[in-house]
Structures are given as structure tokens and as C-alpha cells.
Amino acid sequence: MSSRSAVQLSAQGISQYYGRFAALDNVDLDVRQGEFLTLLGPSGSGKTTLLMILAGFLSPTSGKLMEQGVDIIKRPAEKRNYGMVFQGYALFPHMSVADNVAYPLRIRKVAAEERQRRVKHILEVVGLGAHMHKKPSELSGGQQQRVAIARALAMEPKVMLFDEPTSALDPEMVGEVLDVMKTLALEGMTMVCVTHEMGFAREVADRVLFFDHGKLLEDASPAEFFDAPKDARAQSFLRQVL
Numbered sequence: 001m002s003s004r005s006a007v008q009l010s011a012q013g014i015s016q017y018y019g020r021f022a023a024l025d026n027v028d029l030d031v032r033q034g035e036f037l038t039l040l041g042p043s044g045s046g047k048t049t050l051l052m053i054l055a056g057f058l059s060p061t062s063g064k065l066m067e068q069g070v071d072i073i074k075r076p077a078e079k080r081n082y083g084m085v086f087q088g089y090a091l092f093p094h095m096s097v098a099d100n101v102a103y104p105l106r107i108r109k110v111a112a113e114e115r116q117r118r119v120k121h122i123l124e125v126v127g128l129g130a131h132m133h134k135k136p137s138e139l140s141g142g143q144q145q146r147v148a149i150a151r152a153l154a155m156e157p158k159v160m161l162f163d164e165p166t167s168a169l170d171p172e173m174v175g176e177v178l179d180v181m182k183t184l185a186l187e188g189m190t191m192v193c194v195t196h197e198m199g200f201a202r203e204v205a206d207r208v209l210f211f212d213h214g215k216l217l218e219d220a221s222p223a224e225f226f227d228a229p230k231d232a233r234a235q236s237f238l239r240q241v242l
Contacts, residue, residue, distance in 0.1 A: 005032040008190055009054065009159065014063035016049050016214075023049045024060065025214040031159070034188040038201040040225075041211035042237060047194040050211075051161050054192060055084045083152030083160045087168050089144040091136040091151075097123065098132040101151045108155075122150045126180050142173030146180055153184075160184065162193040178204075198241055202226050210234045 009031040016024040024046045031037060039047040052058040054065065056077030065073045072080060091100050098119050105115045123129045126146040136144050145165060152160060162181070166174040178200050185191060185204050195201055201208055201222060208225040210218035210233075217231040226242075229235050 005034055007031070008033045008035075008067070010064075010066040011050070011054070012064040012066060014050065014053060014065070015061050016046075016053065016058070017061045022214040024053075027063070027214075027216045029209060029216060029219065031190060031192060032206075034190055035206045036185045036190075036204055037192045037207050037209060038205040039192065039194045039209050039211060040196075040198075040201060040237070045211040046214040047211050048163050049214075051084075051163050051192065051194055054159070055082055055161050056080045057084075081155060081157050083155060083157035085145070085148050085152050085160070085162045085165050087164045089136070089141075089148045089168075091144060091147055093136055096133050096135060097128060097139070097147050100136070100147055101154050104151060104155055118154050118156075119150075122153050125153065125183070126150045127176075140173055141169045142176040145169060145173075145177050149177070149180055158190065160189055160191045162191065162195070164194055164196065166195070166197060196241070198226075210237070212237070 007030045011027055011029050014024055014027045015022065027050060039050065041047055049058065053060050056075060060073065063073065064071045092103065095103070101119045101122060102115050105118060120129070123132050126149055128143060128146055128150065131139060131143065136147065139147070166177050169177065174197070178197065181193070182204050205222050208220055208222050209216055210225065210231065212233045218225060218229060218234050225234070226238065229238060
């Protein structure tokens with residue numbers, strides 16, 4: 001990812017208040033084309049709130065979200081074409097893997113032949129081509145999360161958003177999900193990921209953003225953040241988690 005890549009998304013002055021409580025406090029950040037951003041910070045620091053605003057599931061108290069010169073802050077989630085992967089897989093238990101991945105394509109009336117092509121291709125990408133006719137209950141947790149990633153990718157999203165995608169998984173299953181995300185990063189997918197996987201953030205991220213109490217306190221390369229964090233709260237956070 002080139003540092004000169006075009007800005008794909010620009011959050012400007014994003015704040016989210018609940019009464020007097022600031023879940024996000026005047027956050028500015030740019031997401032560049034093909035960049036992998038990781039959002040780090042303690043629980044309740046505003047990371048997931050920001051992700052939900054980027055996805056269009058939450059409307060902020062104030063601020064703009066610029067995409068190619070247009071403020072999309074009021075554009076609903078289904079009109080943004082950003083893929084979202086949550087902690088829970090949220091798969092339909094009565095549907096096959098292939099039908100789960102195809103579901104959003106059917107809703108958007110993508111032609112059957114094109115649906116089948118995309119589903120087959122994307123299941124191969126996430127390593128589940130041999131499991132397309134199985135039900136979710138026949139899969140491991142890691143495999144189910146890969147189905148959720150495939151479902152988001154099937155829409156050919158402009159940006160992929162991940163909210164703690166490995167937090168619900170047993171430790172031995174975490175690697176298989178992170179490997180899929182590494183592949184996407186290498187292929188140039190624009191991604192924003194909330195995670196507690198510090199080794200993964202250090203290895204794969206282009207930039208690390210550190211949040212605390214709704215404020216963006218650090219925006220640095222992984223090497224800068226993990227080796228020499230400037231903010232005292234970031235230093236304290238790293239002492240606790242590393």
C-alpha cells in the first residue's frame with residue numbers, strides 16, 4: 001500500500017454523544033485505498049462505535065464522512081456497499097453455506113448465474129469450496145466466521161469492516177480467520193479492523209489507530225506504535241496487553 005494512495009474515506013469531526021457521555025469525541029481520520037487500518041484501545045473506547053458509523057448502522061451526533069468528495073453520512077448502510085463482519089457469525093442455520101453467502105445477492109436481485117459464479121469463487125478464496133453444501137452447524141467456529149467473511153465479500157464491497165472477528169473463537173481457530181484477512185490485505189482490499197490480536201495488528205496493519213475515552217490519541221505505523229507509543233494511555237494499554 002503506497003502512502004500516496006488516494007483517500008477512499010475521510011471521517012471529519014465525528015462525534016457520538018449519549019446525553020453528556022461522548023462515545024466518540026471529534027474524530028478525524030483518513031482511510032486510503034488498499035490500506036489496512038487496525039483500531040486498538042480498551043473496551044468502551046469508541047472503536048466499535050466508529051466502525052458502526054462507517055458502516056452506516058449508526059448516525060453520529062455530528063461530523064461528516066466524505067467519499068470521493070461527497071458526504072455520505074446520511075446514506076443508509078445498504079447504499080454504501082461496505083462489507084461488515086461481526087463477532088458473531090449471524091448465519092442462517094437452515095441454509096447451506098452457499099445459500100448463506102448468496103443471500104445478500106438474492107436480496108439485491110443479482111442474476112442467478114452471476115450469483116453462482118460469485119459464491120463459488122468467494123468460497124474458494126476463503127478455503128471453503130468443499131463445504132458449500134453443508135449447514136453452519138456442520139462447521140467449526142472458524143469455518144463459520146469464514147462463511148461470514150465470504151458473505152460480506154460476495155457483494156464486492158469497496159471497504160471491509162471487521163469488529164473483533166476472532167473474539168468468539170477458540171484459540172486454535174483464530175489463525176484460520178486471520179489468514180483469510182492477511183490474504184485480503186495482500187490483495188489490496190481496503191479494510192478497517194477492531195481487534196485485540198496485537199501480533200496480527202503489528203504484522204499486517206498499515207496503520208494503527210489507538211482510541212481511549214472516545215478520542216483518537218495515536219495514528220502511527222505498527223512499528224512506531226508498538227515500539228515507541230507517544231501517548232501515556234497508549235503506553236499503559238500496551239503494558240497491560242503485551
